[in-house]
Amino acid sequence: MKIFAKDKVVFNFSKTNQPVYFVEPGETFWVETDDCYSGQIKTETVLRPDIDISIMDCSVGPIAVSGAEPGDVLCVEVLAIQLAEQGVMVTSPGLGVLGEKITEAHTKIIPIKNGFAEFNEKIRLPLTPMIGVLGVAPAEGSVHCAVPGDHGSNMDTKLIKVGSKVYLPVFVSGANLALGDLHACMGDGELSGTGIETAGRVCLQVEVIKDRKLARPMLETPDAVYTLASRADIQEAIQTAVHDMVEFLMLKKELDFADAYRLLSAACDIQISQLVNDNITVRVKAPKLDLQLESVF
Amino acid sequence: MKIFAKDKVVFNFSKTNQPVYFVEPGETFWVETDDCYSGQIKTETVLRPDIDISIMDCSVGPIAVSGAEPGDVLCVEVLAIQLAEQGVMVTSPGLGVLGEKITEAHTKIIPIKNGFAEFNEKIRLPLTPMIGVLGVAPAEGSVHCAVPGDHGSNMDTKLIKVGSKVYLPVFVSGANLALGDLHACMGDGELSGTGIETAGRVCLQVEVIKDRKLARPMLETPDAVYTLASRADIQEAIQTAVHDMVEFLMLKKELDFADAYRLLSAACDIQISQLVNDNITVRVKAPKLDLQLESVF
Structure with a gap:
């Protein structure tokens, strides 16, 4: 089975990005991904304002799907998600729904062990592994991977998890799928501005659906x-x-x-x-x- | 067990409304309610623009709870909901999230039988009985029963169903609980502007919680x-x-x-x-x- 390495990434979805990986309809493959910070935050001494934001929200790919043509629908089934051994949650002034109440930046490293995220010595959260960014090249323009749209991308939908199928419109030949931004846990809303951000790898299977129309995911x-x-x-x-x-x-x-x-x-x-x-x-x-x-x- | 009849209603929540029914903490009682249209729409020939809107959204009560004082918390547990034999869903220009797409008023009567709402000859929806309006007298002013607020009222929350407890702040002596607007089925959002609106009766148990504060439900x-x-x-x-x-x-x-x-x-x-x-x-x-x-x- 193919394993696509996490060193080939895009920072935007665009039809001008050339595919770097190639799959056939029906093919099952693994994609390795860094976290949304490109691995810049490994300890609690690194704060959100300290990192290089130009390499945030990267997505592995583009992955061209053979036979996918504009007007088709791409079906991406999530077969497995494997998480790294720790995740990170940053707080920083302005971040999330109550961002104005945050006065200083702070980083929390959260161990991921035995099916739980160890939030603190008393609170262990059952893992809810999910894919934050999953999208295809849009019809026009270049859209940063942080921004979701009709082409998918950073939808941060906790239901993009094992057992789910995501249907995406195909705008360019090959569809040019890319993904990243795994979360070990995230509630609806992503209310503080982040999930438990982590690296990992994802097993996907893709299909191309002909003669069907779809405007949005x-x-x-x-x-x-x-x-x-x-x-x-x-x-x-x-x-x-x-x-x-x-x-x-x-x-x-x-x-x-x-x-x-x-x-x-x-x-x-x-x-x-x-x-x-x-x-x-x-x-x-x-x-x-x-x-x-x-x-x- | 006391049964409170549906002929004593309020059209607003206000501390000036005098209680008409009386219960003790721990007491279990039934409340009969009309639907949100006060029963004006019994057939598909009656359209939403035809009815008297001054008697819409009535709530049965006020029900005074002995010993409830301002600053306490009222806990209302829903023990049973019994629905009438039919419900109604109206559409009318402007109603709901896509209200601008509605060009003419139309009324649909939906039979309620054997645990299902019979939407049409092919579609039967499992009942999800819930209470649309449940609230107490607010601290100040008079708030129409159609409008939800910190005192509860028309929250249209599908989780206000059998097995749930609603906690409400107490603003006046006796709390002055009132309720109505039952739905046989409703999804989150109440997207077309109505659930399956129906009459029925509700079995409740109330408790007064002292020395606890609550700003909102x-x-x-x-x-x-x-x-x-x-x-x-x-x-x-x-x-x-x-x-x-x-x-x-x-x-x-x-x-x-x-x-x-x-x-x-x-x-x-x-x-x-x-x-x-x-x-x-x-x-x-x-x-x-x-x-x-x-x-x-």
């Missing part, structure tokens, strides 16, 4: 289907994700707009993935069992 | 503890609920601000209760098992 877990939208304005993100789910329900359940809108209100949940990046990411959850949905496509 | 389910905040601006609602949870974690887990803030980010979720009332309601979830939290108090 969707996500599928064993029990639900999600639309995702990332926008600078939270209201716009919510309206976009809700609009996408209503369109999805109209198609899948053969409903008119009014009935799909009501069904959404009765059975689907609006959820927040993250509130702390330049674009906010929200999602709408449609439960498979209640709505008799088998899959996204 | 909190909620407890078998597996989690929540802070709730309702504000006109979603960002302010989020910041308030997050602030409250950080303070709660500092107290319960004996942490400084920075560690409580990080613990929140790693293990707690920001969630949306509803996006469609005059004040938006959000909540922060702290999982009991992961954080070894036994209860709110």
Whole structure:
């Protein structure tokens, strides 16, 4: 099985980035990644303001998927996530939802052992390993890896975990997938501005879906289907994700707009993935069992 | 056991409303309620613009709880919810997150049978019975029952269901609890502007907690503890609920601000209760098992 090393990275998603790794549809492969700080914070003496921010939020790739063409859909299934032996959580003035209450920078190193993150001597958190950045080259322009969008990227969605499938629109030949920014634990919102940031490696399998259209990422877990939208304005993100789910329900359940809108209100949940990046990411959850949905496509 | 009839209602929460029902701490009682339209929509020929909006969003009560004094906390446990035999979902121009896409009013009557809401001949939704409006008299002023706030009221939180405890600040002698607006089903967000609106009756047990302070509602389910905040601006609602949870974690887990803030980010979720009332309601979830939290108090 191929293992893609973490020394080949991009700091932005762009159609001008040339692929460095190559896979076939149906192929299973490993991707090694550094943490979101490119490994600059290994001890508690290194503070967030001390590091070189020009090498933050790197993503391993681009990985070209054979046969993926603009207008197709790329399905990325997460088969395994292996974490490093420690993670880091920084606080720094301005960071996160209550950033104005932070008066000084501080770094906490958190050991990762036996399935837990050892937050302190009393508190051990069960690991919830997830991929923070996962995206493809966008149709136009160059988007920093810190910023999520219709091409995916830094969606910081805790459901991008083992057992999930992420569906992404393909904008360029090969799709040019890249990923990184693993978290050992993160709650919805990423409220302090970071998860437990860590290095590690990820096992993925990719498929190319032809003759289907997708404007933005969707996500599928064993029990639900999600639309995702990332926008600078939270209201716009919510309206976009809700609009996408209503369109999805109209198609899948053969409903008119009014009935799909009501069904959404009765059975689907609006959820927040993250509130702390330049674009906010929200999602709408449609439960498979209640709505008799088998899959996204 | 006392049964409080649905003919005694308030249309606002105010300390000037005199209690009409009376209970003791520890007492279990039933409250009968009409739906949020005061039963005006019984058939699909009645549209949302046709009804008298001055009698919408009524709440049964006020119910005075013996011994509850300003500065105490009222705990309301939901023991049972029984629903009527049908619910209603209206659509109307402007209603809900995609309200601008609605061109004409339309009413759908949804039978409630055998544990399901029969949305149409193909789609049956499992019931998720919940209380939309539950609150106490506020410290000052008169607040319409449609508007949620620090006194509770129209929080439209689907977790206010059987097995949950709602903690409310007490602002007046007797607390003056009132409730209504049952939903047979509703997803987080109440995205089209309504749940499946229905009449029914609710079995509650109340307790008065002395020597504890609470600024805003909190909620407890078998597996989690929540802070709730309702504000006109979603960002302010989020910041308030997050602030409250950080303070709660500092107290319960004996942490400084920075560690409580990080613990929140790693293990707690920001969630949306509803996006469609005059004040938006959000909540922060702290999982009991992961954080070894036994209860709110």
